[in-house]
């Protein structure tokens with residue numbers, strides 16, 4: 001191939017990548033960082049501040065803003081007005097998560113319910129009040145001391161369980177939240193969250209009350225507060241699980 005062909009091919013690649021970047025931006029993914037090559041002369045450039053600035057070695061690098069970000073704010077911005085799964089169609093608010101970004105303790109639930117969807121905050125309905133009581137009255141902490149998030153960030157219709165494709169689309173956001181917060185302990189709330197975190201099909205009745213590991217982080221599965229509202233007799237089991245968490249945090 002002669003140099004003219006090289007230049008034409010490079011220009012075509014640049015146009016293709018520019019369109020790709022523009023699609024990212026239209027999708028609300030945000031700045032994609034390093035990339036691409038000068039459209040006009042095919043010469044790599046870096047440091048112009050333009051999202052189209054980049055280096056030759058970056059030419060075919062598709063930077064993932066979710067995995068690249070170093071902060072919860074950056075992660076939230078990267079998620080944007082997410083349309084990566086069908087749950088986006090029914091949501092009022094995307095429920096990202098709330099709490100201390102440096103929390104030692106993180107709670108992970110299944111997904112937003114009606115109240116959470118309306119308010120944009122996890123665990124704010126009746127089940128949320130019960131979780132707040134566990135945190136404040138049971139553990140002697142403030143809600144803002146811990147971090148609270150869900151496996152999926154948008155409300156499933158009629159509060160059904162999230163479907164596998166929805167979990168697959170949304171799980172990277174939870175993984176990144178956990179990576180950024182890096183808590184000492186995760187409390188998994190309910191069958192769905194625990195089975196997702198542990199990649200297990202075991203029933204919550206078998207998993208709860210025992211320490212597990214989520215990529216080296218201590219994980220305590222327990223019942224979901226919504227289950228406790230329907231089965232208040234099992235509150236004592238949750239209290240047994242929470243006492244183990246309190247003990248571990250004290251240590």
Ligand code: SF4
Nearest residue numbers: 082085088153154170
């Ligand atoms: S559930 Fe997650 S992947 Fe699906 S639209 Fe909401 S934020 Fe995006």
